[in-house]
Amino acid sequence: MTTRRPHFRHPDLPKNDLGFTRRNYEGADSTLCAGCGHDSISNAIIQACYELSIEPHKVVKLSGIGCSSKSPAYFLGKSHGFNSVHGRMPSIATGSNMGNKDLLYIGVSGDGDTASIGMGQFVHVTRRNLNMTYIVMNNGCYGLTKGQESATADKGSSSRKGRPTPFESIDLCELAVQLGSGFVARGFSGDKEQLVPLLKAAITHKGFAMLDVISPCVTFNNTSTSTKSYQWVRDHMEATATVDFIPPRKEITTHYKKGTSQSITMHDGGEIHLFKSDDSIDITRRRSAIDALEYHREKGRILTGILYINEDLQDTHEILETTDKPMNTLTEKDLCPGNRTLQQIIERYR
């Protein structure tokens, strides 16, 4: 499907702190199916980056292989992108990040790309706490190869192929909490009001930010028997809290009732305010997060929102104690010990 998007823009489009409009954050036209959840997520990413006043060219977009992995072409057209190989985006992200710690890394993956072939790399990039935003566009099926089973499809759920999934499903959020990820959240492509603040919080979080976004596949997995269909998700969604993202230096203009809200300070001084629907969930404690996920799974509900957050962890660069200047800016002067040192070293081998 191709659409000719008009280049006309309203002259009074609002501008962010950089003087950019939303247009500066757009990418190419999507070639995904009409109504695809991934396009909504792409739009939410555009919105989040625009609202955060991020410099577009300072973002690196990474993806694996799959319908979801095509989406980086549809946002941030001024950013470099790397559509790599199936399941191996985390290693590319790790290496790129090591090469230049000062850029913003957004990785987009799918449920096949992450929960099957990519399961190993997902686990280890989470463990290392790489500073990146990792988005799973989760539709519970393999779209690009036409509808095979995915490891995140719920047991008993049926896609268009009709056969209920016989195997246990992987809950990527619960796994991420167990692996020590400092930011774990779940969204829904059909709820932009929830998704945009989640994205802003994920992008701002320093360290690994995992965002699982249920993103119905209109072609292969939007049936009435599928637990990843628009209808099902809308009917079974719960949220840990309503999230309000406050960037640093912005005045807090809304006030909420005491006792039902919690605020988290981000490393850049901004804040996340959470207005909880359920007081029993404490998203700053791992046990509470996992218990909440299990509790809702028993009830047949999908828990969304920020599931766990910890702003006090060291990211990979801090753990490795790497130098402040990005590696890709270092030259011979910084890197080469010189001939005199070389002769001193080889003295040991005489």
Added chain:
Amino acid sequence: MKKINSVNDFVIRFANVNGSGSASANNLFAKAIFRLGIPVSPKNIFPSNIQGLPTWYEVRVNGDGYLGRRGGYDVMVAVNGQSLKIDYENLLTGGYFLYDSTRPLPDDFRRNDITVIGIPLTRICNQEISNPRLRQLLKNILYVGALSHLLDMDFSVLTDAIKKQFIKKPALAEPNIQALELGFDYASRHFPDSCQISVKPGNTLTNHILMDGNTATGLGAVYGGATVAGWYPITPSTSVIEAFDKFTSQYRLDDSGRKKAAIIQAEDELAALGIAIGASWNGARAFTATSGPGVSLMNEFLGLAYFAEIPVVIINVQRTGPSTGMPTRTQQADTLLCAYASHGDTKHLLLFPCDPKECFEMTADSFDLADQLQTPVIIMSDLDLGMNDHVCLPMTWDDNRQYQRGKVLDKEKLESLTGKWGRYLDIDGDGICYRTYPGTHPEKGAYFTRGSSHDEFAAYTEDKDAYQRCMERLKKKWETAKDFIPKPHIKISDRANEYGAVFFGTSTHAAYEAMDRLKKMDLILNTMLIRAFPFQDEVLDFINRHEKIFIIEQNRDSQMRTLIMNECSIGPDKLHAVTNVDGLPMTARDIFHSIWDTLNPSPETQTGQGEIK
């Protein structure tokens, strides 16, 4: 009985139990020979095991400078009960068998063609060394002391070596020197004239050093400007990264003590190469080090780096395959795998170092090559080179040398561009295009890197002409690469020669020695030492000018021969395979026999009997 009699020309083998501390005593011996100015070639023959199995250390001493493995051993120091029998049986006639006579030899050890030298190592240690914990370690030092007498070695070289080794802990030098003296005393009292092999100080070595290939490789990566390494442990490449880690911890710290390098032990080899590719894509020089099994896993990413044209360096320290093979034995059996890694039409740059100096130089150069040609470069080392000490000339660095980053457009260059820039647009006609790093410019230079088919502007395309243009341009780039990579070393002794020998990497020493032996029999071959792939015209010319070519390599299926036939379009008839398949470094003797027997077939030589010394 005729005893083996030589000056500075023998092979001594030590048989130890691995994990018993024998390595330091054996290294001491080899280092002493080296410091006496005599070329020495020590080789570890160790098991794939942590503790408790037989391990051998074979040292060839050769005043003429022949450093390849000779085959057979003249002196055996047998300190491992498990292998005692075979160590005894395989000693050459006229040789010397040194053993721990605290326990007598079994009755069926009855050879009358060797000299048996029993030294009661355990008994002496128990009597003379008060600290029980030191006894096992010093037992080995004791036999080094005994050898010093038997071989007429200058004792002071050994004591100097001990003092230098323990310069920071002089108290430890004392018991070591005592052990040396105990061994020397016992041997000189009981075996005053038993051994007719001797070591005399030599002057063959000038400025040489004794170093292992993996250390040199790691050092080369530091000097070559690598800042990111992704890796996964595997024998025999782990010590490349350990060396890189050690040297960067010393020489790559900023003023606050933070490191100008990131080394990540990945979860597997796929991730290891992915990390290197991601870093390199982002403009940081990066590499990984692995062995054959790792390269198999890395095939997919190699194809991506080839097609998307991303620089990256892979060090392959080859070992015996196939599959898990023999993790602690050497081989040159990954030539075809590496030349053509990944599905589809792919070809990769290969470099073949033959000693630690080349390990250093080629590794450092590989980062320039990878950046300039925007493609993977694979260093084809092997276990023999990587994990053994080799005598070589020292490396030097030109302090004026600048890193060649290749065609990269920075902000200024992007602004001054006229016309539309395309990541895969061949402006210069050499097949190499211009790349940009992420974050360079707010408006210009961004593009999508992908392993799927792309046009000149990096857009996904299924257009048949665009795809074909891209593939043809990659072929053109391959031709351009020939001007960048090292040329073969060709030695023409006689233009009229019909025969030539071709070899590469660790076969080199043994090959040159075999050529000298053949020359003594009036058989002269011209030689070509291959140092890189793709093959330049010189390779084809050399083969064309000879009637018969002997291709010497350490694998079963003569892969280099196959590669030459394929790449140079040469028929098989004139190319004769000289192969070694046992996992040990190839010997000059085997090469000599193989070539001699092919050219002079006769009943005796065909069965390969008789010793040629």
